[in-house]
Amino acid sequence: MNKYMRMAINEARKGIRNGDGGPFGAVIVKDGKVIAKAHNQVIKNSDATCHGEMMAIHKASKKLHSFDLSGCEIYTTGEPCPMCLSALLWANISKIYYGCNVLDTENIGFRDAKFYELSKAEHRNELVVELDRKACLKLYEEYRKIKDKTPY
Amino acid sequence: MNKYMRMAINEARKGIRNGDGGPFGAVIVKDGKVIAKAHNQVIKNSDATCHGEMMAIHKASKKLHSFDLSGCEIYTTGEPCPMCLSALLWANISKIYYGCNVLDTENIGFRDAKFYELSKAEHRNELVVELDRKACLKLYEEYRKIKDKTPY
Numbered sequence: 001m002n003k004y005m006r007m008a009i010n011e012a013r014k015g016i017r018n019g020d021g022g023p024f025g026a027v028i029v030k031d032g033k034v035i036a037k038a039h040n041q042v043i044k045n046s047d048a049t050c051h052g053e054m055m056a057i058h059k060a061s062k063k064l065h066s067f068d069l070s071g072c073e074i075y076t077t078g079e080p081c082p083m084c085l086s087a088l089l090w091a092n093i094s095k096i097y098y099g100c101n102v103l104d105t106e107n108i109g110f111r112d113a114k115f116y117e118l119s120k121a122e123h124r125n126e127l128v129v130e131l132d133r134k135a136c137l138k139l140y141e142e143y144r145k146i147k148d149k150t151p152y
Numbered sequence: 153m154n155k156y157m158r159m160a161i162n163e164a165r166k167g168i169r170n171g172d173g174g175p176f177g178a179v180i181v182k183d184g185k186v187i188a189k190a191h192n193q194v195i196k197n198s199d200a201t202c203h204g205e206m207m208a209i210h211k212a213s214k215k216l217h218s219f220d221l222s223g224c225e226i227y228t229t230g231e232p233c234p235m236c237l238s239a240l241l242w243a244n245i246s247k248i249y250y251g252c253n254v255l256d257t258e259n260i261g262f263r264d265a266k267f268y269e270l271s272k273a274e275h276r277n278e279l280v281v282e283l284d285r286k287a288c289l290k291l292y293e294e295y296r297k298i299k300d301k302t303p304y
Contacts, residue, residue: 001284001287002283002284005283005284005287005288006287009287009288009291012291013291013294016291016294016295016298019301019302021304022295022304023291023292023294023295042219042242042304043219043302043304045213045219046213046214046217046218046219047209047210047213047214047219048209048213048219048220048221048239048242048243048244048304049201049206049209049210049213049239049242049243050219054201057199057200057201058199058201061197061198061199061200061201062198062199065198066198067194067195067197067198067199067200067202068200069200075283077288077291078288078292079280079282080280081238081242082234082235082237082238082271083234083235083236083237083238083239083242084235085234085235085270085271085280086233086234086235086238086267086271087200087201087235089263089267089270089279090194090200090201090233090235090263090267091200091201092200094279095279095281096279096280096281097281097282097283098280098281098282098283098288099282099283099284099285099287099288099289099291100285100288100289100292101282101285104285104288104289104292105292107292108292108295108296109303111241111242115238115241115242116271118237118241119234119237119238119268119271120272127241127246127247127248128231128232128237128248128250129247129248129249129250130231130249130250130251130253131154131157131227131249131250131251132153132154132157132251133251133252133253133256135153135157135158135161135251136157136161136229136230136250136251136252136256137251137252137256139161139164139165139168139175139229139251140175140230140252140256140257140259140260142165142168142175143168143174143175143260144260146168149171150171150195151261152173152174152194152195152200
């Protein structure tokens with residue numbers, strides 16, 4: 001099997017044996033070099049955002065001193081949830097290799113598949129409400145006018 | 153205007169004037185009490201995941217010592233991107249009030265709208281690849297058998 005996926009599985013196994021969170025490990029690789037290894041720490045950190053991929057992005061960003069992880073690939077034991085997928089897109093990760101798919105992940109009790117459904121605009125009206133758009137547009141306008149911004 | 157949205161705007165303004173990141177501030181409220189205020193720090197922290205809502209979740213989770221933010225509402229200057237929306241769902245936030253919508257956010261140079269498109273399964277085949285599913289299913293099975301797990 002793939003050696004980076006094996007590392008991701010080992011990371012995940014360490015995590016579940018410690019009770020840190022779900023069975024999700026992730027390894028970020030650039031030019032054949034491991035940049036970051038991490039696993040899910042939702043329970044350990046008491047923070048719902050601490051998925052394996054997110055922890056790996058944090059570590060890789062710190063190591064490379066950049067929010068831009070272009071040229072990096074990630075190996076992750078479970079197909080990324082919408083949070084992690086979008087985080088990987090924001091970070092410009094170029095390829096995502098996953099082991100189990102979202103339905104496999106649903107089968108062990110996680111809500112990823114449901115959240116993919118909810119992410120579609122037409123299903124989320126009850127949860128998400130627009131408010132004070134005009135005042136916020138003024139803020140956006142102030143931002144737009146700032147020169148020499150760093151795009152991301 | 154809504155007082156919590158005003159706080160979110162003020163947070164965002166502080167952030168853009170510091171050069172911390174985009175014009176995105178967020179306030180988490182529970183039973184009328186402000187639990188966390190935060191703003192985008194992607195540039196400041198060199199980390200693509202540091203959106204306003206994510207930073208607010210980190211702070212609220214720390215304050216409440218829990219990954220479960222049930223009963224909390226969030227006020228955010230921009231409609232959450234798929235990463236933040238899903239993070240808010242994982243955290244069980246019960247209501248999301250946003251100012252500008254994703255198209256407004258696209259108009260000031262951000263990729264949220266594009267990422268909503270890419271989050272739909274049928275568009276992401278080139279980026280996301282299955283690998284070593286069987287080995288990962290064994291890991292999932294080990295997790296399934298652990299007794300007294302904390303669900304999240």
